Amino acid sequence: MPKRSDSAGWRTLAVLLNAGVTFHSGCCDGPGWRPRSPREVRERLAAAAGTGVPLSVALTTVDVDELRSWRHTAR
Template sequence: MGLDERLCPRCARPLVHVGSAFAAPRHRDTAAWRTLSVLLHAGVRFHKSCCGGPGYRPRSLSEVRARMTYARRTGEPFSTALVLRELP
């Protein structure tokens, strides 16, 4: 474990720094949490840019599915396809 790595107080597994622009979904919104899980596992984070927030992030599983289909068809990396505001 690195010096800057922090552990979850509940399960003792390493925490993921998702960025300062992150806003957690409501506790019971399981679809939003699943969407967030896909984004985080693909390496998408919520860091602020010089012009404001983190940019576009999918908010539903259908948006995630559409972008993952696009990535498979084009060879675009998942992490890049997931943050496209509109698909070509």
């Protein structure tokens, strides 16, 4: 959870929650990677634009290039 004064962190968290991203830990590995800044959110949304990848998947994908490659295969 972001610090109370971290407005960028709270905006990022709001985007994640609105997209349906959860933070439940499955086991020992925890919930997985999540973006921590608005810049990381924007990168993933831009890379996933037009691919048909659900927002929750785009926002939890570590490698932005992986999202861009889906654009070429998701036809």
